[in-house]
Amino acid sequence: MLGAFASAFRTPDLRRKLLFVLLIIVIFRAGSQIPAPGVNVSNVQSCIDVVKTGDSQGLYNLVNLFSGGALLKLTIFALGIMPYITASIILQLLVVVIPRLEALKQEGQSGQTKITQYTRYLTLGLAVLQATGIVALARSKNLLQGCDKDLLHSNGTGTFLVMVVTMTAGTAVIMWLGELITERGIGNGMSILIFTQVVATFPSALWSVKTDRGWWTFGIVMIVGLAIVAAVIFIEQAQRRIPVQYARRMVGRRMFGGSSTYIPLKVNQAGVIPVIFASSLLYLPAMAAQFQQNSTNPPGWVDWVNTYFVKGDHPLYMAVFFLLIVFFTYFYVSITFNPHEVSDNMKKYGGFIPGIRAGKPTEDYLSYVLSRITLPGSLYLGLIALIPLIALALINANQNFPFGGTSILIMVGVALDTVKQIESQLQQRHYEGFLR
Numbered sequence: 001m002l003g004a005f006a007s008a009f010r011t012p013d014l015r016r017k018l019l020f021v022l023l024i025i026v027i028f029r030a031g032s033q034i035p036a037p038g039v040n041v042s043n044v045q046s047c048i049d050v051v052k053t054g055d056s057q058g059l060y061n062l063v064n065l066f067s068g069g070a071l072l073k074l075t076i077f078a079l080g081i082m083p084y085i086t087a088s089i090i091l092q093l094l095v096v097v098i099p100r101l102e103a104l105k106q107e108g109q110s111g112q113t114k115i116t117q118y119t120r121y122l123t124l125g126l127a128v129l130q131a132t133g134i135v136a137l138a139r140s141k142n143l144l145q146g147c148d149k150d151l152l153h154s155n156g157t158g159t160f161l162v163m164v165v166t167m168t169a170g171t172a173v174i175m176w177l178g179e180l181i182t183e184r185g186i187g188n189g190m191s192i193l194i195f196t197q198v199v200a201t202f203p204s205a206l207w208s209v210k211t212d213r214g215w216w217t218f219g220i221v222m223i224v225g226l227a228i229v230a231a232v233i234f235i236e237q238a239q240r241r242i243p244v245q246y247a248r249r250m251v252g253r254r255m256f257g258g259s260s261t262y263i264p265l266k267v268n269q270a271g272v273i274p275v276i277f278a279s280s281l282l283y284l285p286a287m288a289a290q291f292q293q294n295s296t297n298p299p300g301w302v303d304w305v306n307t308y309f310v311k312g313d314h315p316l317y318m319a320v321f322f323l324l325i326v327f328f329t330y331f332y333v334s335i336t337f338n339p340h341e342v343s344d345n346m347k348k349y350g351g352f353i354p355g356i357r358a359g360k361p362t363e364d365y366l367s368y369v370l371s372r373i374t375l376p377g378s379l380y381l382g383l384i385a386l387i388p389l390i391a392l393a394l395i396n397a398n399q400n401f402p403f404g405g406t407s408i409l410i411m412v413g414v415a416l417d418t419v420k421q422i423e424s425q426l427q428q429r430h431y432e433g434f435l436r
Contacts, residue, residue: 124172
């Protein structure tokens with residue numbers, strides 16, 4: 001493997017791409033450490049030291065994870081990549097609902113370019129909303145609960161607007177950096193930026209286990225963590241291959257077809273999206289309860305939500321979280337993989353599944369296989385997502401427990417995809433690659 005790295009850096013074109021990606025990552029991480037204008041850095045740092053993120057900031061865990069810890073530090077890249085992820089998910093759902101967007105998707109590259117442009121606009125709109133909410137919470141001292149220090153130098157409207165504009169501009173810069181990696185580097189730019197932010201919090205989250213629980217628990221966590229990573233790699237690579245045979249056909253004087261291929265259906269067809277859906281949905285009651293806590297006579301449901309749906313170590317929270325992930329896995333797979341469309345395309349080009357008639361029988365067969373394979377995929381996602389919550393209940397780890405949940409799915413998935421792309425480039429240049 002080290003020899004393959006050396007071969008990659010000996011290739012001028014590949015070396016230039018890898019160094020360009022590393023440069024963008026350095027710029028990205030630097031922006032995640034620069035505070036936004038008007039932030040009282042010393043007070044913010046002292047509040048973060050006093051208040052444990054996992055114990056009292058579960059409401060912001062997902063956004064803070066995708067910002068690499070920059071959210072609670074109120075930096076210029078505080079929103080991270082989360083607005084873009086949300087916008088992409090919304091556009092994927094709207095493509096199924098709105099006929100105009102579905103027609104654009106059918107137009108090919110030009111239509112996809114238009115949808116990408118809509119995603120950018122929606123990202124900026126969501127960034128304005130999220131930045132407004134974060135700055136408002138910081139101004140009211142509710143961003144870091146348990147700390148009464150002023151997080152901003154001034155609570156005036158001018159400072160508020162400057163911070164919102166700065167964080168929104170930071171999101172636009174992040175989108176630009178991600179597109180630069182996609183165009184001039186290796187791999188998907190947005191995925192690599194997400195990977196960078198998740199990995200940035202991994203060492204501190206891992207070391208907190210050692211400082212809180214000692215070397216013995218740390219060693220056990222490392223062993224269990226390696227087993228989890230191996231299991232995630234195994235499942236992420238697993239797929240059900242449905243054979244497809246194409247009949248021979250005569251076009252003019254030339255014979256076409258007669259080849260055989262397969263349709264790869266991954267066990268985890270939905271990726272990490274169901275976990276994000278379920279986490280975001282469970283944050284809504286906690287967020288609503290937070291706005292009611294400062295009232296003189298809060299409703300009774302506020303205490304109920306704070307007991308069961310804030311920290312995440314209660315069995316009811318875990319059960320609801322698991323069921324939501326299973327539901328959203330089936331939901332997302334149903335809108336991203338259309339058996340009817342796949343069946344029509346196969347019939348159009350003379351393809352068929354051996355032993356299955358073309359048309360409606362093929363569509364029914366694909367739906368049957370997809371539903372069967374989605375069940376273990378949804379259970380796998382639910383169990384992986386519950387690992388940080390189980391660790392929270394068993395060893396009192398914080399909710400950013402490194403092995404499990406969204407973080408491990410992103411790290412393994414993006415790493416595998418990036419290594420495959422480097423591998424393909426090495427094979428094009430007649431090197432042995434990483435996997436021998």
